[in-house]
Amino acid sequence: MIEILETGPFNTVQDLGRPGYRDIGVSASGAMDSLAVRIGNSLVGNDEGAAALEIQTFPFRLRFTERTGFAIAGTDGNPVLDGIELPAWCAFTAEAGQILELRQPPKLARAYVCVAGGVDVPSVMGSRSTSLRGGFGGYAGRPLVKGDQIIAGAASTNIPLPASGLAVVEPSIVLQDVFPSSPDGTLLIRALPAGEHGLFADDGKAFWDQTWRISSRSDRTGYRLSGDAIVPTETVEMRSHGVVPGVIQVPPGGEPIVQMSDANTAGGYPKIAGVIECDLWRLGQARIGSRVQFVRSSHAEARAVEKAVERYIADLRQTIPMVKRALKAMA
Amino acid sequence: MSEIDFSDPKTIAFLTEVLTAAGVDGLEISSASGKLRIVVSGGENHVSQAARASSKPAVINAPMAGIFQLRDSASADLPHSVAAADVLGFLRVGHVLVPLKAGHSGVLSRRLIEPGTLVGFGDALFEIEAQS
Numbered sequence: 384m385i386e387i388l389e390t391g392p393f394n395t396v397q398d399l400g401r402p403g404y405r406d407i408g409v410s411a412s413g414a415m416d417s418l419a420v421r422i423g424n425s426l427v428g429n430d431e432g433a434a435a436l437e438i439q440t441f442p443f444r445l446r447f448t449e450r451t452g453f454a455i456a457g458t459d460g461n462p463v464l465d466g467i468e469l470p471a472w473c474a475f476t477a478e479a480g481q482i483l484e485l486r487q488p489p490k491l492a493r494a495y496v497c498v499a500g501g502v503d504v505p506s507v508m509g510s511r512s513t514s515l516r517g518g519f520g521g522y523a524g525r526p527l528v529k530g531d532q533i534i535a536g537a538a539s540t541n542i543p544l545p546a547s548g549l550a551v552v553e554p555s556i557v558l559q560d561v562f563p564s565s566p567d568g569t570l571l572i573r574a575l576p577a578g579e580h581g582l583f584a585d586d587g588k589a590f591w592d593q594t595w596r597i598s599s600r601s602d603r604t605g606y607r608l609s610g611d612a613i614v615p616t617e618t619v620e621m622r623s624h625g626v627v628p629g630v631i632q633v634p635p636g637g638e639p640i641v642q643m644s645d646a647n648t649a650g651g652y653p654k655i656a657g658v659i660e661c662d663l664w665r666l667g668q669a670r671i672g673s674r675v676q677f678v679r680s681s682h683a684e685a686r687a688v689e690k691a692v693e694r695y696i697a698d699l700r701q702t703i704p705m706v707k708r709a710l711k712a713m714a
Numbered sequence: 715m716s717e718i719d720f721s722d723p724k725t726i727a728f729l730t731e732v733l734t735a736a737g738v739d740g741l742e743i744s745s746a747s748g749k750l751r752i753v754v755s756g757g758e759n760h761v762s763q764a765a766r767a768s769s770k771p772a773v774i775n776a777p778m779a780g781i782f783q784l785r786d787s788a789s790a791d792l793p794h795s796v797a798a799a800d801v802l803g804f805l806r807v808g809h810v811l812v813p814l815k816a817g818h819s820g821v822l823s824r825r826l827i828e829p830g831t832l833v834g835f836g837d838a839l840f841e842i843e844a845q846s
């Protein structure tokens with residue numbers, strides 16, 4: 384079992400989300416950095432989609448009440464186990480009584496704690512993700528608070544973690560060729576023109592060319608961007624239509640909103656673009672106040688990025704058990 | 715037949731010589747009285763005896779084959795003090811990293827392999843001297 388000793392607001396249980404129920408008004412939810420969850424789970428021998436703790440306010444501390452295999456993924460900060468700094472993107476076995484501390488990451492927004500067996504909370508509509516707006520799923524449908532006791536599921540029968548722990552080369556390094564970066568540190572996020580792109584002058588130039596700032600009115604539902612307002616060339620009355628994570632809407636004020644994991648299921652604002660799925664986790668790790676620019680992409684490029692990410696995950700899921708077996712044989 | 719005394723320096727020297735001649739990287743013998751590990755590296759012999767406290771430095775060996783990497787550039791400067799739980803570096807296998815824990819507290823005095831080198835099981839990587 385795991386006991387929460389210290390937590391900020393809005394830290395929740397998340398998995399890869401609850402798609403397929405938007406028609407009845409249920410947001411997909413799920414981790415803001417789904418790639419980190421898939422990697423963390425792979426390290427501890429879980430299915431990719433096992434539930435994890437999403438930590439976005441720090442410091443966060445928990446105590447393992449029994450021997451537990453765990454992995455920390457997503458964050459660029461070093462987790463601290465009983466006062467000793469561990470490498471990032473690493474899995475270790477904690478002994479009973481050990482305390483894990485996560486501090487504010489240096490640059491990124493979120494850290495994920497995966498445990499062998501996964502976080503065992505009831506599955507609601509096929510997912511263990513917390514739906515904050517609905518007040519269901521996850522841990523009692525709410526953010527974690529001090530004193531919460533979290534149960535890890537039965538760990539799979541596969542090979543245990545080596546005593547030395549196990550880490551991975553993080554995706555931003557392995558996949559640096561498929562993720563664009565800018566010399567001044569502005570986050571480059573690829574997007575495709577969406578339904579109402581044509582309503583914006585000069586092929587949406589004002590949207591694509593400027594550097595936006597992620598405003599403080601941003602959360603798991605959506606990122607509000609601040610910058611020079613963009614306005615459509617004509618005012619259109621639109622019926623509400625389906626919305627998914629990644630959709631970039633332009634409300635009347637002209638400052639775009641990027642729908643994120645807890646995206647509304649419907650909306651009526653014009654959609655100028657949609658973030659490609661494989662860049663969503665990078666946006667999910669962007670902090671309030673950081674700068675982002677959208678890069679016009681194509682379906683072909685989006686597919687190529689997706690394939691590269693899938694190759695990386697497939698490689699990890701093959702190599703991790705192989706290394707565990709080798710270390711066990713030679714121990 | 716009398717038991718071989720593995721704590722006898724003459725025995726250790728003989729075994730080391732045989733291993734070197736045979737081109738074998740290392741040997742580990744466990745017996746009721748303790749454990750003897752001999753690691754042969756680059757013509758030099760690092761003999762560590764785990765059975766009893768020894769003034770000889772502790773050697774950190776590769777737990778499997780992989781590409782040797784340091785944890786970060788700061789850890790490249792030697793010597794510096796380390797705690798037993800510190801991660802000194804990694805062995806890289808594909809995109810997977812096997813942490814190399816110090817296992818002993820003391821002074822990390824030597825790095826025996828250049829970072830980026832492909833090492834085999836048992837290759838000596840670091841030496842840690844007990845702090846007096």
